Amino acid sequence: MPMDKEKVIPSKYIPEVGSHIETINGKDYLITNDAMYTFYQRTKGEFSPFFLAIRDEKRLLGCKCSKCSLVRVPPFLTHCPDCNFAPTELIEVEQVGIMNTTPPITYFATSLFQDMAPYGRGRVIFRGADTAMSVNLYTTTGILVPGIIKKGTEVKLVFRDERIGEMTDVFCVPTAELSQEQINKKGLQESEIDWESPVEPEMPDVTAEDSSRYRDALEEMKTIIEQMNRNERAKKDIAGWKRGILVKTKGGAFTIFIDDGDIRVEEVQVSSPDFIMVCEDPRTLLDGLAYRGAITDSVINKKLWISKNTEFNTIFKLDRMARSVARSKKT
Amino acid sequence: MGKRVGIIGAGVTPFKGTWREKTYYELAQMAAREAVKDAQIDIHDVDAAFYGIYNDIFERAAIPEHAIHGLLGMQNKFGIRITNGGATGAYTMSAAHAYLAAGRFKTALVLGVEKATDCFDFSSMSATPEVIKSIGWSADSFFEQGIGWSASDSYAEVVLGYMDEYPGDLKPEVTAQISSQLSQQVRSNPYAQRQFDQVTPEEVMNSRLVAYPFKELEICVYTEGAAAVIFAEEETAKAISRNSGKPVVWITGVGEANEHSFAGKNQKVMSRIMSDYYGSHRAYEMAGIKDPKEAIDIVELHDAFVHQLEISMAEFGLVPLGKADALIEEGLMTPGGQYVVNPCGGLIYCGHAVGASNIMSAWSARNELIKRKLKTALVHGTGSTVAQYTTCLILEHA
Numbered sequence: 108m109p110m111d112k113e114k115v116i117p118s119k120y121i122p123e124v125g126s127h128i129e130t131i132n133g134k135d136y137l138i139t140n141d142a143m144y145t146f147y148q149r150t151k152g153e154f155s156p157f158f159l160a161i162r163d164e165k166r167l168l169g170c171k172c173s174k175c176s177l178v179r180v181p182p183f184l185t186h187c188p189d190c191n192f193a194p195t196e197l198i199e200v201e202q203v204g205i206m207n208t209t210p211p212i213t214y215f216a217t218s219l220f221q222d223m224a225p226y227g228r229g230r231v232i233f234r235g236a237d238t239a240m241s242v243n244l245y246t247t248t249g250i251l252v253p254g255i256i257k258k259g260t261e262v263k264l265v266f267r268d269e270r271i272g273e274m275t276d277v278f279c280v281p282t283a284e285l286s287q288e289q290i291n292k293k294g295l296q297e298s299e300i301d302w303e304s305p306v307e308p309e310m311p312d313v314t315a316e317d318s319s320r321y322r323d324a325l326e327e328m329k330t331i332i333e334q335m336n337r338n339e340r341a342k343k344d345i346a347g348w349k350r351g352i353l354v355k356t357k358g359g360a361f362t363i364f365i366d367d368g369d370i371r372v373e374e375v376q377v378s379s380p381d382f383i384m385v386c387e388d389p390r391t392l393l394d395g396l397a398y399r400g401a402i403t404d405s406v407i408n409k410k411l412w413i414s415k416n417t418e419f420n421t422i423f424k425l426d427r428m429a430r431s432v433a434r435s436k437k438t
Numbered sequence: 439m440g441k442r443v444g445i446i447g448a449g450v451t452p453f454k455g456t457w458r459e460k461t462y463y464e465l466a467q468m469a470a471r472e473a474v475k476d477a478q479i480d481i482h483d484v485d486a487a488f489y490g491i492y493n494d495i496f497e498r499a500a501i502p503e504h505a506i507h508g509l510l511g512m513q514n515k516f517g518i519r520i521t522n523g524g525a526t527g528a529y530t531m532s533a534a535h536a537y538l539a540a541g542r543f544k545t546a547l548v549l550g551v552e553k554a555t556d557c558f559d560f561s562s563m564s565a566t567p568e569v570i571k572s573i574g575w576s577a578d579s580f581f582e583q584g585i586g587w588s589a590s591d592s593y594a595e596v597v598l599g600y601m602d603e604y605p606g607d608l609k610p611e612v613t614a615q616i617s618s619q620l621s622q623q624v625r626s627n628p629y630a631q632r633q634f635d636q637v638t639p640e641e642v643m644n645s646r647l648v649a650y651p652f653k654e655l656e657i658c659v660y661t662e663g664a665a666a667v668i669f670a671e672e673e674t675a676k677a678i679s680r681n682s683g684k685p686v687v688w689i690t691g692v693g694e695a696n697e698h699s700f701a702g703k704n705q706k707v708m709s710r711i712m713s714d715y716y717g718s719h720r721a722y723e724m725a726g727i728k729d730p731k732e733a734i735d736i737v738e739l740h741d742a743f744v745h746q747l748e749i750s751m752a753e754f755g756l757v758p759l760g761k762a763d764a765l766i767e768e769g770l771m772t773p774g775g776q777y778v779v780n781p782c783g784g785l786i787y788c789g790h791a792v793g794a795s796n797i798m799s800a801w802s803a804r805n806e807l808i809k810r811k812l813k814t815a816l817v818h819g820t821g822s823t824v825a826q827y828t829t830c831l832i833l834e835h836a
Binding site: 119120121122129131134136138140141143151154177179181183189207208209210211212213214215216217218219220221223224226228229230232236237238239240241242243253257258273274275344346347348398399400401402403404407420423424426430433434437 | 458459495498559560561562563564566567568570571573574580581582584585586587588590591594595598599601602634635636641644645646647648649650651654700701702703704705708709
């Protein structure tokens with residue numbers, strides 16, 4: 108999970124200087140590309156020992172109140188407000204803990220974290236601590252889905268290979284997915300873990316029935332995609348977006364092309380798609396496009412495989428288009 | 439005990455996904471114009487202005503209210519901006535109430551405005567990821583911003599904490615039914631962003647996961663718009679009411695609380711929204727309400743998420759903790775039930791123009807009390823990380 112840290116703001120987020128006009132009820136309105144930015148040399152102050160211990164020593168620190176002995180991790184204060192500001196001291200805690208509550212999983216992330224989604228973020232009480240630290244949560248087995256990490260699940264703190272003194276230097280995985288040696292190791296790094304890499308699912312042999320089912324589904328899909336192409340709200344959902352998506356199903360393969368407000372399906376297999384979708388039953392994708400269930404959920408439920416998690420963005424847009432068409436029919 | 443304070447006028451702009459035709463200057467003035475027209479007073483009769491604007495980044499200005507003050511005709515008078523996360527609007531009303539109850543002013547304009555969806559993500563060519571990114575700057579900046587904190591995942595933490603404690607509650611069928619019901623209620627709100635977006639429970643169940651456990655149709659939508667209410671102390675309120683012919687709706691209780699923002703021992707109780715509990719019960723105490731189940735007729739609740747709506751109703755004492763599904767299963771909030779909940783469609787269907795939302799809720803509660811000839815309403819605002827902030831107001835119509 109490498110992170111682009113070359114620039115504080117990656118170039119893909121930065122628009123060109125420009126403007127455009129939107130016409131509403133016959134009147135023109137001007138919209139300009141703009142930004143509100145401020146750069147920092149950010150003080151870490153009293154938190155410096157905590158972040159330096161993570162970055163340089165792969166240790167986890169907390170602070171212990173000299174009066175009530177409460178151990179707070181991270182050490183977010185130097186004096187305990189519960190004890191009339193009695194001083195605290197830094198102590199080291201263990202790197203295994205349990206989930207304080209079941210963590211949420213973000214599938215639709217903010218623009219800053221779209222490359223990271225889907226991700227869990229939850230609070231872990233490490234051994235020796237009384238308070239919970241907020242961390243990212245991953246599974247070594249692919250996409251994080253509900254049920255893998257719950258309240259009480261034991262997790263291990265893992266350190267990134269490249270660390271910069273931020274909370275992104277660490278994350279947690281369930282200890283159930285690690286060896287005892289890995290669990291016991293202090294300062295376990297991400298490169299010491301076997302991450303399941305995405306492998307394209309193999310397609311079973313095709314029967315005549317599969318081919319027939321594929322043909323029916325494809326015809327219906329073409330009709331729906333034509334509807335999307337005629338729907339202003341749906342076209343707006345893919346404004347400025349370009350993708351070639353190779354879709355492989357049990358009965359055959361085809362490509363969905365998205366091109367700045369237009370969408371079409373062609374029975375060709377592009378050689379360099381932006382990403383690949385694999386669903387054994389073509390109706391899985393069809394149902395999503397027809398607003399009979401979300402494509403996002405089919406990916407989460409492993410009924411539909413995508414070759415790049417970052418393309419959840421495109422999946423959301425397809426779900427959005429399906430809803431836009433359904434919504435337009437109501438009004 | 440301070441002076442009695444009441445609402446004597448209110449107005450809102452249409453709530454829309456985007457207002458290309460208006461800046462927030464004009465949206466603010468539109469709502470103010472509607473409010474003074476409703477009260478049948480002149481803006482020069484207003485002594486002070488209280489601005490609810492949540493997020494500098496939305497408005498793209500660090501003191502976004504400064505221009506508005508003169509544009510509303512409030513120059514050379516008291517003006518203050520309140521910003522308290524999602525609870526900004528409710529906290530702004532709380533502040534205005536306190537100044538009037540203390541006798542500092544006779545009348546006050548409480549105005550919320552937000553221009554959220556100018557934020558635009560050029561990497562995905564859509565607004566929403568940038569809108570929620572700008573809200574993401576609200577998180578703790580040392581330990582949580584960098585690891586993907588968002589408003590959704592933060593509230594989901596609390597909802598999942600509640601579900602850990604009460605695994606049989608907040609059933610997907612019930613949250614879907616609540617969303618569907620709100621989508622029906624919004625039909626009668628001509629100012630709503632989604633007035634004609636009626637959905638079935640099945641559609642809600644089938645909508646995509648955004649942040650587990652929230653589905654798309656269980657989450658509020660981001661909105662641009664403004665809302666305004668005019669408060670007056672008792673004697674002034676009665677005089678204005680005599681002139682306008684519209685009854686005063688009195689603010690008889692106000693309660694607030696802000697919780698811890700970290701979790702664990704002696705910190706935030708993740709299975710509860712204690713801010714909702716304290717905020718509502720402090721408001722009941724001030725209003726002299728002993729049994730909220732008996733007293734409350736209408737609830738205008740800040741429904742950022744349907745699941746949170748259910749938990750908030752339990753924290754208000756209107757349904758038992760762990761049995762919030764009774765809101766639907768026992769018909770407590772279904773049409774004809776004990777409580778009228780979010781007749782405006784709530785923030786999920788009317789829209790969430792953050793600083794304006796709770797003021798829009800007060801506008802709705804006041805209108806509904808008068809229209810339905812009911813006595814008591816609870817208006818609620820929630821906000822910040824892990825549902826940390828709450829303000830509740832009790833409105834009464836004699």
